[in-house]
Amino acid sequence: MNEAVYILIIIILGGMVLWMWFRKRSPGVAKPASAESSSGQKQTIIEKQEEKQQENIKKIIEFLETRDKVANNDIEKLLSVSNATAERYLAELEKEGILKQVGKIGKNVYYTKI
Known part of the structure; x- marks a missing residue:
């Protein structure tokens, strides 16, 4: 009889x-990641990334005030970002009508302010 009680307790505890364990792993329970902003409000990671992207775009526009043309490599160095990220920023500015791309591919591609 004692063995049956012990086995039953072990089964209940194991269950x-x-x-x-399964409850922790379910996707509906996870909380969104957040980071503390300088103003003390909580920001999601996506909002923080979007804010950083807007800051970088402003830096590019300010950089263009001092130059007639800018190349992808200039943006990479200015912002310490990858080639693909620099291309995305420049493409976004071109789409907004702020920049004009001169050239199609390669080293001779640069952008001018409209």
Whole structure:
């Protein structure tokens, strides 16, 4: 009789542990990641990335005030970003009508302010 009680207790405890483990792993329970902003408000990571992107675009526009033309490599060095990121920023500015691309591919491609 004592053995049956011990086995039953072990099964119940094991079931509770498994239930808690699976409950933690379910996708609906996860909380969104957040970071503390300088103003003390919580920001999601996506909002923080969008804010950084807007800051970088402003830096590009300010950089263009001092130059007639700018190349992808200039933006990479200015912002310490990858080639693909620099291309995305420049493409966005071109789409907004702020920049004009001169050239199609290669080293001779540069952008001028409209």
